Amino acid sequence: MKKPYNLNWIRNIEIQRRATDWASxxxxxxxxxxxxxxxxxxxxxxxxxxxxxxxxxxALIGSAFFMGFVFLFLTDSNITDRGFAMISxxxxxxxxxxxxxxxxxxxxxxxxxxxxxxxxxxxxxxxPVFLLFNNLKIWQYxxxxxxxxxxxxIRYADILTAASSFLALFVTLGNFLMNxxxxxxxxxxxxxxxxxxxxxxxxxxxxxxxxxxxxxxxILSLAVFYLGGNYLIVRxxxxxxxxxxxxxxxxxxxxxxxxxxxxxxxxxYILMGVRKKDRILLxxxxxxxxxxxxxxxxxxxxxxxxxxxxxSGLALILFSAALIRYLHKxxxxxxxxxxxxxxxxxLKSILIAQTLGQDPETKGIxxxxxxxxxxGAGEVY
Amino acid sequence: MNTQSILRELxxxxxxxERQASMISEYETAKPxxxxxxxxxxxxxxxxxxxSGLGIIIYDNIDSIGHQAIIAGIALxxxxxxxxxxxxxxxxxxxxxxxxxxLQEYVLLLGxxxxxxxxxxxxxxxxxxxxxxxxAVLIPTVLFFxxxxxxxxxxxxxxxxxxxxxxxxxxxxxxxxxxxxxxxDLKILNSAIVLGTLLSVTGWLSEKLRIKxxxxxxxxxxxxxxxxxxxxxxxxxxxxxxxxxxxxxxxCLFFVLNARRMQSHLFLLLGVIYxxxxxxxxIFFRISEDVYFSLxxxxxxxxxxxxxxxxxxxxxxxxxxx
Numbered sequence: 071m072k073k074p075y076n077l078n079w080i081r082n083i084e085i086q087r088r089a090t091d092w093a094s095x096x097x098x099x100x101x102x103x104x105x106x107x108x109x110x111x112x113x114x115x116x117x118x119x120x121x122x123x124x125x126x127x128x129a130l131i132g133s134a135f136f137m138g139f140v141f142l143f144l145t146d147s148n149i150t151d152r153g154f155a156m157i158s159x160x161x162x163x164x165x166x167x168x169x170x171x172x173x174x175x176x177x178x179x180x181x182x183x184x185x186x187x188x189x190x191x192x193x194x195x196x197x198p199v200f201l202l203f204n205n206l207k208i209w210q211y212x213x214x215x216x217x218x219x220x221x222x223x224i225r226y227a228d229i230l231t232a233a234s235s236f237l238a239l240f241v242t243l244g245n246f247l248m249n250x251x252x253x254x255x256x257x258x259x260x261x262x263x264x265x266x267x268x269x270x271x272x273x274x275x276x277x278x279x280x281x282x283x284x285x286x287x288x289i290l291s292l293a294v295f296y297l298g299g300n301y302l303i304v305r306x307x308x309x310x311x312x313x314x315x316x317x318x319x320x321x322x323x324x325x326x327x328x329x330x331x332x333x334x335x336x337x338x339y340i341l342m343g344v345r346k347k348d349r350i351l352l353x354x355x356x357x358x359x360x361x362x363x364x365x366x367x368x369x370x371x372x373x374x375x376x377x378x379x380x381x382s383g384l385a386l387i388l389f390s391a392a393l394i395r396y397l398h399k400x401x402x403x404x405x406x407x408x409x410x411x412x413x414x415x416x417l418k419s420i421l422i423a424q425t426l427g428q429d430p431e432t433k434g435i436x437x438x439x440x441x442x443x444x445x446g447a448g449e450v451y
Numbered sequence: 452m453n454t455q456s457i458l459r460e461l462x463x464x465x466x467x468x469e470r471q472a473s474m475i476s477e478y479e480t481a482k483p484x485x486x487x488x489x490x491x492x493x494x495x496x497x498x499x500x501x502x503s504g505l506g507i508i509i510y511d512n513i514d515s516i517g518h519q520a521i522i523a524g525i526a527l528x529x530x531x532x533x534x535x536x537x538x539x540x541x542x543x544x545x546x547x548x549x550x551x552x553x554l555q556e557y558v559l560l561l562g563x564x565x566x567x568x569x570x571x572x573x574x575x576x577x578x579x580x581x582x583x584x585x586x587a588v589l590i591p592t593v594l595f596f597x598x599x600x601x602x603x604x605x606x607x608x609x610x611x612x613x614x615x616x617x618x619x620x621x622x623x624x625x626x627x628x629x630x631x632x633x634x635x636d637l638k639i640l641n642s643a644i645v646l647g648t649l650l651s652v653t654g655w656l657s658e659k660l661r662i663k664x665x666x667x668x669x670x671x672x673x674x675x676x677x678x679x680x681x682x683x684x685x686x687x688x689x690x691x692x693x694x695x696x697x698x699x700x701x702x703c704l705f706f707v708l709n710a711r712r713m714q715s716h717l718f719l720l721l722g723v724i725y726x727x728x729x730x731x732x733x734i735f736f737r738i739s740e741d742v743y744f745s746l747x748x749x750x751x752x753x754x755x756x757x758x759x760x761x762x763x764x765x766x767x768x769x770x771x772x773x
Contacts (some may be wrong), residue, residue, distance in 0.1 A: 246504025
């Protein structure tokens with residue numbers, strides 16, 4: 071099937087990116103880089119990240135109120151659900167047509183506007199499902215969502231639709247298994263099995279068109295595989311699903327298996343990541359390790375929560391500082407060389423203002439506790 | 452598509468030689484995985500956790516553990532951090548100083564954070580500053596400003612700016628400006644506008660006078676954001692709408708001009724969004740309810756398309772190079 075985005079240009083962007091890297095390492099001469107850039111051109115409109123956010127926001131506002139405007143003429147107060155669903159589908163068709171046209175005309179490539187139009191169209195396709203089918207089970211709805219999301223992913227290679235179709239699939243699986251008596255028992259294993267299958271399936275796809283989708287699905291499937299076997303998730307999830315009344319959740323069957331998963335999976339991610347030089351494996355492994363520490367701290371720590379936070383902070387500082395010193399020359403295939411500035415210094419200082427700054431509430435008695443919890447973690451990652 | 456296929460294509464187009472291709476492919480297989488950002492991120496999260504944990508521990512155990520030991524411990528840590536930062540620093544220069552030490556930046560940050568903890572502890576336990584809370588905030592603020600300039604550290608600078616704002620009773624952290632300040636209070640609102648303007652001017656001056664030119668971004672972002680949001684809130688909640696409307700437009704213009712000068716797309720986005728809200732509010736705040744909805748839909752549709760057109764073509768309109 072012909073893709074809406076120009077495949078050659080996407081390839082050329084990748085070639086230019088690599089050539090620039092090689093030139094910065096003095097493996098290519100400056101004129102050679104120029105020739106490559108002239109030979110492999112890409113004419114997409116690819117704005118800066120912040121401009122993209124602006125385009126996305128205003129495209130959402132514009133399309134929402136455009137629908138509101140047209141809606142005023144199309145309907146009166148006694149419209150049926152069926153009529154509503156029809157209008158919704160008509161709008162979806164219109165927006166998809168407009169999206170395809172705009173991609174061609176404005177040379178968009180995940181530039182904010184096309185993302186917004188795509189999400190609006192997909193939402194409009196969902197509306198009839200919820201309007202016309204009232205009594206479906208959750209897994210049936212999830213399956214309904216999965217179909218348009220995965221088709222959109224195949225056509226437009228959008229990372230949000232890729233991630234949502236992934237999640238829809240797991241909701242389908244989870245809710246489906248709940249219908250059986252032994253469902254909760256095999257749920258963790260089923261989730262892990264499916265995550266592993268998806269991981270290896272997407273790794274075999276080498277198309278450059280889906281490079282970013284592949285990355286996001288790899289991250290999600292590694293995360294779900296780990297969380298599916300994580301002791302805290304399984305135990306608390308089990309308590310939630312079986313409606314336990316007591317405030318402390320009950321011990322789960324096969325507990326030692328999950329202890330083992332919680333310990334082994336993060337380390338194997340990190341090890342494989344270092345060995346294969348796979349940043350996704352490494353970073354997921356690091357985050358998983360952090361969550362494993364939280365898991366064991368939650369059930370077995372002799373300290374209070376504050377002491378746990380303090381000790382892990384101290385350990386993180388000492389560990390990373392030691393590693394930075396140790397890696398002043400590359401060792402074991404890893405190095406401490408800054409590759410490119412993916413967090414600009416400007417934004418770093420803003421982040422510090424948000425997370426470590428003082429605010430008037432504390433009146434100079436800064437015990438820090440109040441500032442933390444804004445999820446400083448998510449923002450740089 | 453992989454490295455090999457790209458190299459083959461480049462060789463067949465005679466852009467690179469066979470020898471170069473094999474050198475590149477050797478480099479690609481041998482190149483180590485860089486964990487630079489992962490390590491910096493862990494270090495930063497470590498400092499964040501250390502800070503919050505320490506704060507809560509002190510607070511929980513205020514009567515039970517040896518005060519002297521705690522004070523000594525934190526004081527020692529603070530002193531050690533500042534000493535290290537000083538030892539590893541280059542002399543002051545009004546230009547950007549690129550530090551050769553890998554850890555200095557973070558050690559200084561840790562020092563500042565633990566200084567705050569130390570001061571907070573002394574105030575809480577011994578009422579060091581009595582009820583002169585202002586002094587308790589001002590001391591770290593002055594220290595942080597000094598450190599930011601001496602050691603060329605934008606993170607410490609933004610901590611100093613938050614301290615200055617909090618001395619005036621304001622929250623300046625970008626995501627907390629609206630929730631952290633009671634902007635319906637006229638006094639708070641106006642001091643936010645004044646502080647924001649002063650900070651923006653400082654940013655503009657540092658660029659103009661070439662004193663730590665690269666600090667200008669932090670000043671303008673924090674100050675401009677505070678002032679613009681305060682002006683918007685004044686426009687919506689206060690009488691004298693004309694004054695606040697003019698102020699609001701002035702800050703938006705300031706953002707867009709700086710976006711052009713500093714090639715910052717974040718400033719462009721902020722300027723456009725705040726200007727859009729101002730214009731929309733001015734058009735709609737007097738309109739009666741019966742035509743409200745239909746007019747709103749038309750206006751928002753058309754104006755969004757207008758903004759999108761602007762954003763798609765802003766390079767031409769603003770004459771920016773990139």
